[in-house]
Amino acid sequence: MSVQPDEINRELAPQGSHDRAEAGVPLLNIANVLTIARIVLVPLFVWALFVDGGHETRWRVVAAAIFGLAAITDRFDGQLARKYGLVTDFGKLADPIADKALIGAALIGLSMLGDLPWWITLVICGREVGVTLLRLIVVRRGVIPAGRGGKLKTLVQSVAIALLVLPLSGAFATAGMALMYAALALTVVTGLDYVGQAARVWVAGGRARRA
DSSP states (O other): OBOOHHHHHHHHHHHHHHHHHTTOSSSSSHHHHHHHHHHHHHHHHHHHHGGGGGTTTTHHHHHHHHHHHHHHHHHHHHHHHHTTTTTOOHHHHHHHHHHHHHHHHHHHHHHTTTOOOOHHEEEEEHHHHHHHHHHHHHTTOOOOOOOOOHHHHHHHHHHHHHHHHHHOHHHHHHHHHHHHHHHHHHHHHHHHHHHHHHHHHHHHHHHHOOO
């Protein structure tokens, strides 16, 4: 998950004001509840996806519905946290974990069922792991702002996965794979862009430290 613009503002704010602001935020708030719900929905989604060997029409529809519900919580938890001042350390840690668990479980599950080539799953999951490691490496030297490409990538991934989970055939199944290839292209392009931004932040941060 990319860093949001208001997270950049929090980085620029005095650390003391950060701590005081988050100290008064209850851990059990609506944003965190939605994040936890998304984590809980992941194993339920996997279970529904694999019922009766993974190719039973009714359960594939149930799996798609669970995935869609989980994806919707991803749309709102961050917005609610920022809008109502409900940002917590738990939320900042759990939210990206929930995102990656949902997308990763869906891709791996579809590949195990033979509905998605493994190389696509490996490329997308590899990109997410790589970006996470890069973020950990450069976080002390600067913040990389979120781009629209990352948000579009997540949206296209989610829609493509939902279509592939549904028991569709013909043109609808073809549309699902077409969207998945589009998601793959966005995944690679945004990943390369992130590498470039990370390199610039690392170099700029190193110069600032030496100055």
